[in-house]
Amino acid sequence: MSYSPNYKGRRQPEKTILEVIVVGIFKGLWWLIKLPFGGKGKKKGLLQHDLGFIRAKRQEIEGFLNSTSEVELKHAVMESDKLADYVLKALNYSGETFADRLRSAENHINQDVYQSLWHGHKIRNQIAHETELKISNPELKHAAEQLLKYTRQF
Secondary structure, X not given: OOEEEOOOOOEEEOOOHHHHHHHHHHHHHHHHHHXXXXXXXXOOOOOHHHHHHHHHHHHHHHHHHOOOOHXXXXXXXXXXXXXXXXXXXXXXXXXXXXXXXXXXXXXXXXHHHHHHHHHHHHHHHHHHHOOOOOOOHHHHHHHHHHHHHHHOOO
C-alpha cells in the first residue's frame, strides 16, 4: 500500500481504483434515491419573471372582481385558483394536482392563508364541476379574494 500526503502534510493511504469505483457507484445510487424526493430538499425562490407575471395576473383578476357580472366573477375565481397553483408550482411543492401541492405546502404556509386557499379552491371546484350551481356574487368575490390572499405576499 502506498501513501500520499494530504493538504495538512499527513500521509494517507492512496485509494485504489476499486475503492474509487465503489464510492462513485454509492454516490450515484444515493443521488438517484434522493431525486424523486426533491433532491436537495430546498424550495426554490420565485424568479423575477415569476413575480412580474404574478403581479400582472393579480391586477387582471382584480379587474374582474370589480364587475357585477356572474360570468366575470366566476372567471375571477378560476383565474385566482390558477394563479395560486402557479405559485405553488414555482415554489416546487410536489404533487400532481393543486390539492396535492397545497397539502405538501401546508407546513410552510400560514394556517389562515392555508384555510383560505382550501375554501377558494372548493368554490372553484363547484364552479368547474357542478352545472346547476348557484353561488351569489359576494360569495364568488370572497372565494377569489381567498385565493388571491396567498399571492399577495409576492
